[in-house]
Amino acid sequence: MTKNALIHYRILWKPTGNQPGAKRGSSAGIGDQLRALVLLRDHPDPRRTDLRASMRDPFEQIWVRDFNLNASLKVIVLADASASMGYQGTVNRLAVTEDITSQLALSAYRSGDAFGFYAANSEMINKLTLPTRINRSAWLWVKQHLSTLEPSGNNADGLLKVSSLLPKQRCLVFVISDFRWTKDKTAKLFKALNHHDVVPIVLQDPSEIDQIPNRGIATLQDMETGRTQFVWMRPALKTQIAKARIEHIKTLQDTSRIYGYKPFLVKGKFKPESLTQYFMDRSV
Amino acid sequence: MxxxxxxxxxxxxxxxxxxxxxxxxxxxxFKFPGLEDWPIDKTxxxxxxxxxxxxxxxxxxxxxxxxxxxxxxGTTSRVGEGAEIVVVLDRSGSMSEGIKGRDYNRQSAEAGESSNHFLSKIEAARQVLLKFMQQRPADTFGMVAFNASSISVAPLSSDRALAEAALLSAQSQSTGFTALGRALALALDYFEGRPYTATRLILLVSDGDAIIEGEDQAILKQEFIRQRAQLMWIYVRGEREMSILDSVIAGDNEIETQADIAYAATKQSASMHEVFQQLGMPYQAFEVESEEGLQTAIKAISQATNKPTRYELRLxxxxxxxxxxxxxxxxxxxxxxxxxxxxxxxxx
Known part of the structure; x- marks a missing residue:
């Protein structure tokens, strides 16, 4: 895993809290961003004496620099564990989830950030809950536990219940799912998570978008409802399917925009660099 | 139906x-993560x-x-053409005697001096039957010859050459006993297993000297009815013989003494003519005394069998x-x- 690049997530807000970390925080402390100049009397730290400010002061007072604390962040991953997450197409969807989560856990630890994990289908899965804290072995825990998960259930309504268990302060929340939900459900979840910085990670498989057969007949079974569909694949239908997937992403993007989020698409295998790239794009 | x-x-x-x-x-x-937005595809x-x-x-x-x-x-009714004719030819010793009117000059005929005078009954019958066969190409012929026992000479088939050769080879030979009943039974057996598509005729050429016992009479009667066969008897009559129409035992040249007559009478109370009349199937007898008479008889037979047969064919x-x-x-x-x-x- 270490050979994979770490994910450098960037945020445009200042995390609260007094835990030192890598992000520019909002409280006073040791950091690299000047917060204010205060009198030595108020902040008795002669190491931070601002000589220039002290010399210029006609009242000959000693001024000391005050910095913003480089604070740590809380990174939380919410994973959808409904049946469709068990889809095995070109890639194994659950394996991709595992890759993303463990890589995020490792990256969080390396940045000195806390990491938490929750999974839910129609109910929250208690066995797969990792409390939010700085955790060196979180990425291993994720690898160990997600591989034993057997996705089931036909919805991910449990995620709504998870939202109330999250920290009160603002966190970076990743929601990993294929987002095959109705628009209302997505909106409801986003609304519940609205005071966090949410990154919807949308898992897609080429096998359900463009890597589908050109011709032939087959039966498809919906993994969540069990409904079967007889299909006669032909180029016309293929175009329609591709159009439906584009429409799905567009709807998701529209819904996310209302809450100020931007979905991150993972088509096939997950590459950590692309997530870093996503954060850079988002910050602009 | x-x-x-x-x-x-x-x-x-x-x-x-x-x-x-x-x-x-x-x-x-195949498993698919979701079909909720799958295009509605009527085809x-x-x-x-x-x-x-x-x-x-x-x-x-x-x-x-x-x-x-x-x-x-089901069945269809068809009209059959021609007839199935089994010639039952008597080749007993008496058939070698001259036919009435031509039974003289036997010695000179046998010496080859005269060809025109002597004509035995069997020869006359042979010649006329051969002509009859040649005139009727639509018919199927079979042949049984008999004297002391019956011989299946030619089976009932469309092989005309076989029937003709069989006819030509029939020579009379005396063996002292005439198995008429068995010959008729054998002739009737020819029809066994064949579809009834044409008039069935048993053409008995005999000078009549046989006895059919009571039991055999019953069996023959039953067989005649079962096979739906007609019987025609061409009675070739010699100089000394009686008419079948009035003799007790028809023209029996081997039953001469009073003892023989008495023996025959105990076995068969009526003449063969009467026996045949009681068969329940169409029966005709022709009493033939000369070659010309034989030809007239054959002509009458042709007319009788020329009638088309209506039969039910089981499809x-x-x-x-x-x-x-x-x-x-x-x-x-x-x-x-x-x-x-x-x-x-x-x-x-």
Missing amino acids: NTLHFFKPELLWLMPIAGLPFISHGIKQ SQYLRWGLRGLASLTIACLIIASAAPFTEG PRKDYGVYFYMLTMLLLTTLIFIKRLEIKVWKP
Whole structure:
């Protein structure tokens, strides 16, 4: 895993809290961003004496620099564990989830950030809950536990219940799912998570978008409802399917925009660099 | 009349199997994460039900085919041409005697000095019968010769050469006893197993000297009726013989003494003519004294047998299993073709 690049997530807000970390925080402390100049009397730290400010002061007072604390962040991953997450197409969807989560856990630890994990289908899965804290072995825990998960259930309504268990302060929340939900459900979840910085990670498989057969007949079974569909694949239908997937992403993007989020698409295998790239794009 | 029957109707109980394709149509199934936004595709829906129907029909066809459906052929009435004639030729010793009016100059005829004078009964019969055969190409001939025992000389067949050769080879020979009953039985046996398509005629050429015992009479009578055969007796009469119409035991040249007559009378109370009259089938007797007379008799016979025979032909039953098998093959070919269209791996 270490050979994979770490994910450098960037945020445009200042995390609260007094835990030192890598992000520019909002409280006073040791950091690299000047917060204010205060009198030595108020902040008795002669190491931070601002000589220039002290010399210029006609009242000959000693001024000391005050910095913003480089604070740590809380990174939380919410994973959808409904049946469709068990889809095995070109890639194994659950394996991709595992890759993303463990890589995020490792990256969080390396940045000195806390990491938490929750999974839910129609109910929250208690066995797969990792409390939010700085955790060196979180990425291993994720690898160990997600591989034993057997996705089931036909919805991910449990995620709504998870939202109330999250920290009160603002966190970076990743929601990993294929987002095959109705628009209302997505909106409801986003609304519940609205005071966090949410990154919807949308898992897609080429096998359900463009890597589908050109011709032939087959039966498809919906993994969540069990409904079967007889299909006669032909180029016309293929175009329609591709159009439906584009429409799905567009709807998701529209819904996310209302809450100020931007979905991150993972088509096939997950590459950590692309997530870093996503954060850079988002910050602009 | 043409209702459908099944040879093995119990196999039709398997018919519910034909519903199997509606439970599972056997097309390879792939899991798909979600079908909620799958395009509404009417063509696929029709194809799905069409395919199920097709598979169901195939199974149904196969079950029906294996139940072997058929319709009874029924019968048609046909008009038969020609006749089936079995010549029963008496070749007993008495047949070598000269025919009435030409029984003189035997020695000179045998010496080869005169060809015109002497003519034995059997020779006369042979010549006339041969002509009769040649005149009637539509008929089927068979031949039984008999004296002490009956010989199946030529079976009833369309092989005309065989019948003619059989006729030509018939020579008279005395063996002291004449097995008329058995000869008639053998002649009747020729008709056994043949479809009744033409007039059946047993042409008995004999100078009559035989006894048919009471038991045999009953059997013969029964057989004649069963085979629907007519009997015609050409009674070739010699100089010294009596008319069949008034003799007790017809023209029996071997029954001469009073003792013989008495013995015959105990065995057979009536003349052969009377016996034949009681057979229940059409019977005619021709008493022939000369060659000309023989020809007139034959002419009368031709007229009698020229009448077309109306008969019921039982048609073979019509088997539909083969059509169902063919249909099954056709449907299976279609299904195999469709199966080839099946997606094996979900990728382009």
